[in-house]
Amino acid sequence: MGSKATSxxxxxxxxxxAARPSTQCLYAxxxxxxxxxxxxxxxxxxxxxxxxxxxxxxxxxxxxxxREGRTNYLSxxxxxxxxxxxPSVGKEAEGTEExxxxxxEAAAQVEGEGEGEGKEDxxxxxxxxxxxxxxxxxxxxxxxRKASLREERVMERDKNKKPQSTRDLxxxxxxxxxxxxxxxxEEFREEIYMDIVESKKTVRxxxxxxxxxxxxxxxxxxxxxxxxxxxxxxxxLAVPYSRAVLSMLPITPLVDKAKEQREADKAAKNARDGNxxxxxxxxxxxxxxxxxxxPVHPHTTQQLFYPVSESRAFTRADAGRAxxxxxxxxxxxxxxxxxxxxxxxxxxTGNLAVFKQGVIDGDLAxxxxxxxxxxxxxxxxVKTYAGHKWDFKFHDISVEKVGKTGRSRAGxxxxxxxxxxxxxxxxxxxPVRVES
Amino acid sequence: xxxxxxxxxLKKIRIRQSWNKFNLYNLSRxxxxxxxxxxxxxxxxxxxxxxxxxxxxxxxxxxxxRMFNRYIPAVVPMxxxxxxxxxxxxxxxxxxxxxxxxxxxxxxxxxxxxxxxDKRKMKAGPKPNEITPYMSMTFYPTEKRLxxxxxxALFASSARQARQFCVHGFVKVNGNxxxxxxxxxxxxxxxxxxxxxxxxxTGDKKGSGGAAASAVTSDPDADESAVDAKAADExxxxxxxxxxEEDNATESQEAKESDREPAKxxxxxxxxxxxxxxxxxxxKELLAxxxxxxxxxxxxxxxxxxxxxxxxxxxxxxxxxNLTRIARQSLHEYKSTFQTIKNLITNPxxxxxxxxxxxxxxxTSKTPTEPDYDDPILSxxxxxxxxxxxxxxxxxxxNKPDPTKPYATPWRPRDFMSAFAFIPRxxxxxxxxxxxxxxxxxxxxxxxxxxxxxxxxxxxxxxxQWYLRRR
Numbered sequence: 001m002g003s004k005a006t007s008x009x010x011x012x013x014x015x016x017x018a019a020r021p022s023t024q025c026l027y028a029x030x031x032x033x034x035x036x037x038x039x040x041x042x043x044x045x046x047x048x049x050x051x052x053x054x055x056x057x058x059x060x061x062x063x064x065x066x067r068e069g070r071t072n073y074l075s076x077x078x079x080x081x082x083x084x085x086x087p088s089v090g091k092e093a094e095g096t097e098e099x100x101x102x103x104x105e106a107a108a109q110v111e112g113e114g115e116g117e118g119k120e121d122x123x124x125x126x127x128x129x130x131x132x133x134x135x136x137x138x139x140x141x142x143x144x145r146k147a148s149l150r151e152e153r154v155m156e157r158d159k160n161k162k163p164q165s166t167r168d169l170x171x172x173x174x175x176x177x178x179x180x181x182x183x184x185x186e187e188f189r190e191e192i193y194m195d196i197v198e199s200k201k202t203v204r205x206x207x208x209x210x211x212x213x214x215x216x217x218x219x220x221x222x223x224x225x226x227x228x229x230x231x232x233x234x235x236x237l238a239v240p241y242s243r244a245v246l247s248m249l250p251i252t253p254l255v256d257k258a259k260e261q262r263e264a265d266k267a268a269k270n271a272r273d274g275n276x277x278x279x280x281x282x283x284x285x286x287x288x289x290x291x292x293x294x295p296v297h298p299h300t301t302q303q304l305f306y307p308v309s310e311s312r313a314f315t316r317a318d319a320g321r322a323x324x325x326x327x328x329x330x331x332x333x334x335x336x337x338x339x340x341x342x343x344x345x346x347x348x349t350g351n352l353a354v355f356k357q358g359v360i361d362g363d364l365a366x367x368x369x370x371x372x373x374x375x376x377x378x379x380x381x382v383k384t385y386a387g388h389k390w391d392f393k394f395h396d397i398s399v400e401k402v403g404k405t406g407r408s409r410a411g412x413x414x415x416x417x418x419x420x421x422x423x424x425x426x427x428x429x430x431p432v433r434v435e436s
Numbered sequence: 437x438x439x440x441x442x443x444x445x446l447k448k449i450r451i452r453q454s455w456n457k458f459n460l461y462n463l464s465r466x467x468x469x470x471x472x473x474x475x476x477x478x479x480x481x482x483x484x485x486x487x488x489x490x491x492x493x494x495x496x497x498x499x500x501x502r503m504f505n506r507y508i509p510a511v512v513p514m515x516x517x518x519x520x521x522x523x524x525x526x527x528x529x530x531x532x533x534x535x536x537x538x539x540x541x542x543x544x545x546x547x548x549x550x551x552x553x554d555k556r557k558m559k560a561g562p563k564p565n566e567i568t569p570y571m572s573m574t575f576y577p578t579e580k581r582l583x584x585x586x587x588x589a590l591f592a593s594s595a596r597q598a599r600q601f602c603v604h605g606f607v608k609v610n611g612n613x614x615x616x617x618x619x620x621x622x623x624x625x626x627x628x629x630x631x632x633x634x635x636x637x638t639g640d641k642k643g644s645g646g647a648a649a650s651a652v653t654s655d656p657d658a659d660e661s662a663v664d665a666k667a668a669d670e671x672x673x674x675x676x677x678x679x680x681e682e683d684n685a686t687e688s689q690e691a692k693e694s695d696r697e698p699a700k701x702x703x704x705x706x707x708x709x710x711x712x713x714x715x716x717x718x719x720k721e722l723l724a725x726x727x728x729x730x731x732x733x734x735x736x737x738x739x740x741x742x743x744x745x746x747x748x749x750x751x752x753x754x755x756x757x758n759l760t761r762i763a764r765q766s767l768h769e770y771k772s773t774f775q776t777i778k779n780l781i782t783n784p785x786x787x788x789x790x791x792x793x794x795x796x797x798x799x800t801s802k803t804p805t806e807p808d809y810d811d812p813i814l815s816x817x818x819x820x821x822x823x824x825x826x827x828x829x830x831x832x833x834x835n836k837p838d839p840t841k842p843y844a845t846p847w848r849p850r851d852f853m854s855a856f857a858f859i860p861r862x863x864x865x866x867x868x869x870x871x872x873x874x875x876x877x878x879x880x881x882x883x884x885x886x887x888x889x890x891x892x893x894x895x896x897x898x899x900x901q902w903y904l905r906r907r
Binding site: 046048049051052055056059060063064065066067071072073074171172173174175176177178179180181183184186187189190194213215216218219220222223224226227228230231234236237238239240241242243244245246248249289290292293294295296298308310313314315316317319330331334336339340341342343344347430431432433434435436 | 525616888
């Protein structure tokens with residue numbers, strides 16, 4: 001790198017102007033360069049430009065191609081272009097790990113190595129003939145047993161490995177508040193899809209199981225379904241693009257739940273035995289994202305002086321009411337209030353499985369009720385007449401929908417004193433919503 | 437709005453929403469401005485100018501000032517376990533800010549087994565570095581825009597390009613074409629970009645050197661990568677075939693030739709050796725091909741203009757061929773090109789002549805290396821794939837050369853992409869179908885701001901104050 005850093009920009013750039021092909025021209029004024037000139041046109045290679053090429057040929061070369069198995073941001077390198085805190089142990093990595101609050105960034109891990117195995121496997125499976133199946137099965141079993149053994153060993157080894165440092169996750173060196181956060185791996189997305197579609201789990205339970213927000217679960221399923229539809233229709237997918245992008249980003253890998261349980265049991269056993277067991281949870285078991293985010297309500301952003309007697313137990317719910325009488329307590333406003341009840345149940349000797357099923361049932365029942373309600377409303381307000389080709393639908397319209405000012409978007413029809421302005425210049429006609 | 441002349445200028449550093457190498461250089465030089473001798477107004481002015489050059493520079497200032505919102509969305513992550521244990525009354529106990537803690541008792545509590553004091557245990561309340569960076573969220577309303585979201589989802593190499601994709605009709609929102617780059621996404625909206633355009637925008641340039649790049653293509657085929665490396669120059673070959681018949685004995689072609697027959701020979705030698713009979717046969721074949729092309733172009737019903745153009749170009753090419761100097765090489769090339777076009781005609785959605793994705797072609801040669809069992813995540817993956825044919829199909833998806841594409845094939849990411857590659861949490865992206873869902877508005881949370889901004893928090897704060905002034 002050092003020798004490269006001092007090299008000058010490529011000669012092709014310098015002599016670009018000289019190499020311009022000569023053209024025959026009728027008028028001198030049209031000629032850009034005269035054929036008989038021997039001196040080069042004035043160089044536009046300013047100091048800035050020279051420095052840029054110097055950087056490009058030196059430090060800049062690091063960023064040209066993605067780094068194998070790691071992110072490749074500016075913060076990952078020093079001013080001299082040397083990699084900061086490699087994948088091995090570094091003081092920097094250790095420090096940041098201590099600082100990290102939720103540890104989810106630390107859980108991020110770039111996936112990129114060894115993608116080939118899967119393909120080979122799938123192909124091999126397909127290529128097998130029935131008589132070979134038995135032998136192959138035995139082989140795979142043997143392989144799996146070996147793999148699980150190796151897993152154990154790797155887990156031991158990984159305990160000493162440091163996670164990727166926050167510095168590696170910072171695309172903008174100046175802004176320490178922005179981190180490149182992990183995305184779901186392909187397998188993870190597939191697993192979520194299968195949970196919802198095949199296992200018929202609710203979005204809520206999948207969300208709390210995997211530590212992925214409910215919105216994300218919905219989005220994953222929607223797009224996975226789209227992927228399958230495309231395959232069925234024979235539309236080409238952008239798989240090479242997907243592979244490349246996912247290899248550049250930090251990834252939340254899919255972890256085996258059973259294996260995780262084994263790990264937890266082992267840790268618990270260690271703790272009971274009094275060993276100084278590793279308290280740090282394995283980095284794979286970290287949730288993808290915090291799922292119980294409480295939105296900061298604008299009412300709560302002001303400072304408030306609210307006198308109460310010292311003897312009174314002033315709880316969260318009271319504090320909420322002090323800000324606004326209608327502000328619901330935190331325990332209800334978070335996306336997963338059932339998790340609180342679950343934790344409380346854990347302390348008593350309640351049946352967790354029954355509770356979980358109850359939550360799921362409640363979820364389904366409420367969703368069903370909501371859907372039915374929607375249907376009922378539609379039945380009442382929409383009158384349908386079957387036509388020859390189409391059905392004619394008549395919606396009930398309320399005059400009140402125009403609102404107090406008569407300008408509400410929900411209002412329908414011509415309104416007195418309220419001209420249509422859509423033909424006026426400067427009217428913004430970008431739609432505000434697109435129905436799916 | 438027209439792009440500024442010095443969009444990526446080196447003199448005055450302006451960071452842009454783009455993957456340009458000039459932009460990367462500027463980003464590496466960006467420093468916090470020296471504010472000591474400057475008035476507050478000057479500082480705010482500079483901060484505004486700098487930040488606006490990045491955040492929605494295509495949005496007019498008046499438009500942006502209308503979008504600006506001084507209420508910034510934020511969240512606080514809650515722990516269900518803590519909420520279950522504590523109803524919060526302890527925090528308001530005593531005189532309103534929690535009861536005093538005996539320092540000695542807390543010290544004892546923080547003492548470990550070996551008598552050392554763990555300082556982390558002593559601290560109560562949020563960590564000092566975990567402020568909620570509201571000010572880094574100044575430009576969150578611009579992130580709702582469709583063009584910005586497309587850029588953030590890594591579907592375009594710059595916000596300008598994303599904007600162009602919208603205007604040119606390559607973008608759909610919830611399945612409907614959306615031509616307004618200024619459409620403000622609502623939570624739950626799914627936007628999709630034409631995969632070909634995405635691969636064009638993020639892929640390497642056609643005709644750029646493939647030797648170095650093929651090493652980094654994330655092609656899953658270890659055994660096929662060698663073939664791919666040779667084929668990486670396929671697109672250049674194709675171009676050259678148009679331009680110069682005689683000069684097409686490029687290195688990669690020679691390599692191809694050597695693949696097909698054991699004796700390696702150049703085209704010139706080929707010419708010398710070919711007998712008159714052979715030449716005659718080739719001539720006949722070429723004429724037949726020409727006739728077939730003409731027939732296809734004229735007689736196919738509902739032929740697309742693009743295909744017609746391609747056929748015509750091929751026909752012209754063959755016609756200009758000197759019939760006395762045909763090489764087997766060029767004949768073969770004509771045929772393969774014609775086949776590609778024909779495939780496109782019969783099956784426009786499939787693209788080039790690859791086998792259907794759901795049935796990956798059987799493997800021909802074994803990989804010599806034993807798969808890596810050492811990685812627990814990987815072995816888990818393998819088990820999954822065995823169960824899930826869809827995942828296996830994705831893994832086996834080919835990345836083949838295809839001269840009809842406007843980007844370098846086999847597809848590889850463009851240079852300097854990795855330095856800019858990140859996907860913010862408010863988007864969920866599925867790269868396979870080039871679609872993304874806008875989950876929610878970006879929020880600030882303790883220690884993290886979700887708006888990707890290259891500027892120092894102080895600069896962002898100054899910009900916020902600039903716009904606050906007018907509210």
